[in-house]
Amino acid sequence: MAAGARMIAEMGEQPDVLRRMIARADGLADSVRAIAPRPLAGTAIVARGSSDHASVYGRYLLELATGRPVSLAAPSLHLLYGARVDYRGQLAIAVSQSGRTPEIVTTLTRLRDSGARALAITNDAGSDLAAAGDALVALDAGAELAVPATKTVTAELLAFALIARALGEVPFSDADLAALPDAVTWVLQDVEPARRAAFALVGDTRLVVTARGLLLGAAFEAALKLQETSGIAADGISAADLRHGPIAIVDAGFPVLALSAPGPAFEDVAELVVTLRERGARVLTIGEQPGADLPLPPVVEGLAPIVAVVRAQQLARELALARGRDPDAPEGLNKVTRT
Amino acid sequence: MAAGARMIAEMGEQPDVLRRMIARADGLADSVRAIAPRPLAGTAIVARGSSDHASVYGRYLLELATGRPVSLAAPSLHLLYGARVDYRGQLAIAVSQSGRTPEIVTTLTRLRDSGARALAITNDAGSDLAAAGDALVALDAGAELAVPATKTVTAELLAFALIARALGEVPFSDADLAALPDAVTWVLQDVEPARRAAFALVGDTRLVVTARGLLLGAAFEAALKLQETSGIAADGISAADLRHGPIAIVDAGFPVLALSAPGPAFEDVAELVVTLRERGARVLTIGEQPGADLPLPPVVEGLAPIVAVVRAQQLARELALARGRDPDAPEGLNKVTRT
Numbered sequence: 001m002a003a004g005a006r007m008i009a010e011m012g013e014q015p016d017v018l019r020r021m022i023a024r025a026d027g028l029a030d031s032v033r034a035i036a037p038r039p040l041a042g043t044a045i046v047a048r049g050s051s052d053h054a055s056v057y058g059r060y061l062l063e064l065a066t067g068r069p070v071s072l073a074a075p076s077l078h079l080l081y082g083a084r085v086d087y088r089g090q091l092a093i094a095v096s097q098s099g100r101t102p103e104i105v106t107t108l109t110r111l112r113d114s115g116a117r118a119l120a121i122t123n124d125a126g127s128d129l130a131a132a133g134d135a136l137v138a139l140d141a142g143a144e145l146a147v148p149a150t151k152t153v154t155a156e157l158l159a160f161a162l163i164a165r166a167l168g169e170v171p172f173s174d175a176d177l178a179a180l181p182d183a184v185t186w187v188l189q190d191v192e193p194a195r196r197a198a199f200a201l202v203g204d205t206r207l208v209v210t211a212r213g214l215l216l217g218a219a220f221e222a223a224l225k226l227q228e229t230s231g232i233a234a235d236g237i238s239a240a241d242l243r244h245g246p247i248a249i250v251d252a253g254f255p256v257l258a259l260s261a262p263g264p265a266f267e268d269v270a271e272l273v274v275t276l277r278e279r280g281a282r283v284l285t286i287g288e289q290p291g292a293d294l295p296l297p298p299v300v301e302g303l304a305p306i307v308a309v310v311r312a313q314q315l316a317r318e319l320a321l322a323r324g325r326d327p328d329a330p331e332g333l334n335k336v337t338r339t
Numbered sequence: 340m341a342a343g344a345r346m347i348a349e350m351g352e353q354p355d356v357l358r359r360m361i362a363r364a365d366g367l368a369d370s371v372r373a374i375a376p377r378p379l380a381g382t383a384i385v386a387r388g389s390s391d392h393a394s395v396y397g398r399y400l401l402e403l404a405t406g407r408p409v410s411l412a413a414p415s416l417h418l419l420y421g422a423r424v425d426y427r428g429q430l431a432i433a434v435s436q437s438g439r440t441p442e443i444v445t446t447l448t449r450l451r452d453s454g455a456r457a458l459a460i461t462n463d464a465g466s467d468l469a470a471a472g473d474a475l476v477a478l479d480a481g482a483e484l485a486v487p488a489t490k491t492v493t494a495e496l497l498a499f500a501l502i503a504r505a506l507g508e509v510p511f512s513d514a515d516l517a518a519l520p521d522a523v524t525w526v527l528q529d530v531e532p533a534r535r536a537a538f539a540l541v542g543d544t545r546l547v548v549t550a551r552g553l554l555l556g557a558a559f560e561a562a563l564k565l566q567e568t569s570g571i572a573a574d575g576i577s578a579a580d581l582r583h584g585p586i587a588i589v590d591a592g593f594p595v596l597a598l599s600a601p602g603p604a605f606e607d608v609a610e611l612v613v614t615l616r617e618r619g620a621r622v623l624t625i626g627e628q629p630g631a632d633l634p635l636p637p638v639v640e641g642l643a644p645i646v647a648v649v650r651a652q653q654l655a656r657e658l659a660l661a662r663g664r665d666p667d668a669p670e671g672l673n674k675v676t677r678t
Contacts, residue, residue, distance in 0.1 A: 041380055041428075044408050049583045063416055067424045069383050071410035075579070076552040077402055080603035081510075085406045089380075103579070171420075206545050206572045213415040231590075233545045235574045240414070240442070244388045251570075264419035 004317055004327040007146035007229075011313050012188060014151050015181040017141045018306070021158050022177050028137055028159075029166035035117045035134045036167060040066055041089030044116065046073040046107045050149045050224060051095040051121075051156055053236075056217030057305050058093070058160030065168030075103045078110040088115030093163065097144065097152035099127025108132050121159045123152050137163065146328045148229045150313050153221060154184070157306045171214070171263075171302035179299070180306060186297045187310045191318070193294050194311070197284050198318035201255055207232050208250065209257045210272065211308075212239040213265035218305035222257065222286075222312030229327045230319035239265075239272045252280030257315075259308050260287045263301030286311050343656055343666040346485035346568075350652050351527060353490050354520040356480045357645070360497050361516050367476055367498075368505035374456045374473045375506060379405055380428030383455065385412040385446045389488045389563060390434040390460075390495055392575075395556030396644050397432070397499030404507030414442045417449040427454030432502065436483065436491035438466025447471050460498045462491050476502065485667045487568045489652050492560060493523070496645045510553070510602075510641035518638070519645060525636045526649045530657070532633050533650070536623050537657035540594055546571050547589065548596045549611065550647075551578040552604035557644035561596060561625075561651030568666045569658035578604075578611045591619030596654075598647050599626045602640030625650050 021028075043062050047055040055072060063070045073092070077083040094108035099122035109132050112118040120133030123141050130136045139155040158180075164170050201207065207226060211219035216238050223236030239258075242250075250256065256276050260269040276283050286294040286308050294311045296304065320327040360367075382401050386394040394411060402409045412431070416422040433447035438461035448471050451457040459472030462480050469475045478494040500516075503509050540546065546565060550558035555577050562575030578597075581589075589595065595615050599608040615622050625633040625647050633650045635643065659666040 042408055042410070048580060052580070060413060060416060060420075063413065063424065064420060064422050067422070069381055069408070069410045069424075069426065069429060071381070071408045074399055074402065074552075076555075076604060077399060080552055080607070081399075081403060082603075083403050083406070085402065085408075087408065090408060213413075213419055216415075233572065233574065235572065241387060241391070264421075265415060268419070 004321055006328040007148055007150060007317055010144055010146055011150045011310065013142065014154050014310060015185045017151050017155050018158055018184060019181040020140055021155060021162065022180070025162050025165065025177065028162050031135045032119065032163050032166040035119065036091050037089045037117050039089070040068050040091060042069040042071065043091045043093060044071045044073050044087065044111060046075065046092060046094040046104055046111070047096070048101060048104060050153045050221055051097065053217045053221035053224060054153060054156035054160060055095060056220055057157055057214065058164070060214050061160055061164035061170060061302070062167070065164040065170050067168065073107055073111065075107040078107045079103050085114045087111045090116040091119060092116035093119045093121065094129060094133070095121040095156055096129050097123045097139065097149055097156070099124040099129035105129050105132050121156060123155070147330055148225055148316065148327060154306050154309055157309065161303060172300045176300040176303055180303050183297045183299045183307050184310050187307055187314065190295070191314065194314040194318045197293055197315050198322045200282070200284065201232065201319055202322045204255050205233060207234040207255045207257060208242065209234055209236045210239050210242050210269070211259035212268050214263070214301055215259045215261060215265065215305050215308060218308040218312070219259050221309050222259065225312055225316040226319065228330050229316040230323055230325060232319065239269050243272055250276060250279055250281045254281045256281050256283045258283055258285050260285070261296065261299065261301040261304035262288055343660055345667040346487055346489060346656055349483055349485050350489045350649065352481065353493050353649060354524045356490050356494050357497055357523060358520040359479055360494060360501065361519070364501050364504065364516065367501050370474045371458065371502050371505040374458065375430050376428045376456050378428070379407050379430060381408040381410065383410045383412050383426065383429050383431045383450060385414065385431060385433040385443055385450070386435070387440060387443060389492045389560055390436065392556045392560035392563060393492060393495035393499060394434060395559055396496055396553065397503070399553050400499055400503035400509060400641070401506065404503040404509050406507065412446055412450065414446040417446045418442050424453045426450045429455040430458060431455035432458045432460065433468060433472070434460040434495055435468050436462045436478065436488055436495070438463040438468035444468050444471050460495060462494070486669055487564055487655065487666060493645050493648055496648065500642060511639045515639040515642055519642050522636045522638045522646050523649050526646055526653065529634070530653065533653040533657045536632055536654055537661045539621065539623065540571065540658055541661045543594050544572060546573040546594045546596060547581065548573055548575045548598070549578050549581050549608070550598035551607050553602070553640055554598045554600060554604065554644050554647060557647040557651070558598050560648050561598065564651055564655040565658065567669050568655040569662055569664060571658065578608050582611055582614070589615055589618055589620045593620045595620045595622045597622055597624050599624070600635065600638065600640040600643035601627055
């Protein structure tokens with residue numbers, strides 16, 4: 001099989017995976033509502049790696065939808081420190097594509113034993129994680145064989161969007177949801193900008209990826225995907241944080257990838273891009289605005305992270321190929337986290 | 340004034356700053372207990388930059404002490420997205436050395452208006468942030484003139500330790516607290532290992548800093564301090580996350596800084612260090628174990644992050660000097676975050 005053939009095939013399945021999940025949205029909402037505590041005291045998300053980045057998106061959407069605090073669980077508190085906690089009234093949501101990351105399963109079980117209602121998001125409906133929840137959101141994305149997770153990540157992002165939709169008001173409509181798969185197809189068919197951007201980054205050893213608000217999780221995921229696939233030391237950071245300390249490392253020629261979508265966070269990122277360019281940074285942009293290096297089709301900000309992540313997958317793959325690496329099997333990576 | 344004279348002077352004040360705050364521990368506990376909701380539904384921490392790293396430490400300690408979920412607030416939800424939230428029963432803790440970061444003040448005010456009891460941690464008792472809280476934990480660290488925050492960061496870490504102590508059981512004793520300032524003095528007087536480590540890193544452009552559990556926030560802060568002071572692209576990451584995807588970028592000669600202390604997370608980090616060395620990484624260690632490159636004196640794990648951060652400050656300063664930079668005034672940085 002040619003280098004990167006698996007990753008590109010799995011990336012190509014994303015519109016169908018998303019379409020299938022959107023078709024299940026109402027049933028999924030029923031099962032989430034059936035187990036969510038009322039009143040809901042808060043939501044706790046348990047994840048690691050790419051799933052953790054989907055969780056950052058979920059964190060924003062769920063707090064908007066539920067109006068109650070959303071926390072990202074610290075597994076080591078439960079696995080190493082034996083924390084005694086009271087999670088009554090909490091909805092605990094654990095995310096793992098394989099469903100077999102032991103610390104995620106154990107942490108969800110501990111939170112459930114501590115009073116939380118437990119929801120599992122996984123691609124393996126027969127996994128330990130699926131069994132550990134009071135309810136299951138199956139990604140139904142099919143087997144994922146390339147080491148860099150792609151279709152399971154965008155399915156996890158959509159799962160969070162649909163869970164938030166089940167629990168309250170969300171910043172996207174059902175029509176926006178219905179339009180999402182075609183927007184992903186549009187990006188997948190528009191490869192040339194990713195090739196050009198990969199060419200621009202081929203000699204770089206490090207990269208900062210930035211965004212703000214709803215797109216922040218997509219920036220984290222873009223950084224991880226670029227790092228694990230192409231070997232570039234990519235660091236995902238919020239635009240607000242970057243403007244503070246870390247901008248000190250951005251000097252002439254430093255590469256930055258900035259993600260944005262029309263919405264409340266747009267101006268903030270746009271201003272940062274101007275500042276970065278004034279410092280001589282080479283800024284590549286993923287967005288809907290005219291002149292974006294990696295253009296996105298019109299997608300409402302609430303769902304734009306899903307499309308932006310697909311752009312980043314494409315860039316990661318092209319950059320790996322440009323550097324002579326096999327995107328399907330980056331050196332030193334395993335598929336299942338066993339921490 | 341010689342390059343780096345301010346930073347070293349302020350680093351040198353840390354034992355006294357800590358000693359003064361420890362002397363106030365019981366009064367501080369009273370004021371925290373006076374405003375904390377009963378029952379406590381959870382804690383939400385509002386911070387950015389170095390204060391955000393102190394918050395990661397606070398996040399672990401507070402969940403151990405209170406047994407209730409701890410969340411790190413997403414300021415953009417309140418500043419940009421106009422989230423309507425119900426924070427009744429929550430203790431909201433905002434941290435800012437200057438007390439003048441507008442988004443931190445505004446976010447705390449929004450959470451307070453939404454039902455939270457508000458606690459401000461700041462070095463300026465006359466600041467907007469101090470005025471925005473129901474109670475104040477004053478750092479009382481004196482003016483900080485060097486751009487890289489040092490004494491205010493360790494004071495913030497200690498503030499979280501003392502707030503957690505006020506609210507429940509903590510993994511350190513009053514005797515451990517009393518011994519802390521002298522441990523910091525020990526590190527400050529032991530400069531040679533930091534010089535040697537700086538020499539080892541002088542030609543590097545990137546660095547991964549790792550730890551797990553209670554020391555994770557210290558790893559994040561070490562990365563930021565190294566980055567903003569010396570210009571090295573340092574990325575702080577949990578040992579559990581690093582072992583998953585990002586280890587792919589660690590190849591022969593890649594520099595890694597690993598922080599640990601005797602305790603539940605020690606073995607996990609020690610095993611990762613072995614794995615990293617097998618991959619050819621150049622691992623520098625901060626810890627109490629024999630052979631650590633940057634040794635720490637015996638300090639209980641619950642307080643070790645404070646001492647480890649001082650080691651990292653020392654390394655950041657030496658590395659900046661070795662690279663011909665002025666640690667007091669890194670290019671492109673402002674003292675007050677205005678996001």
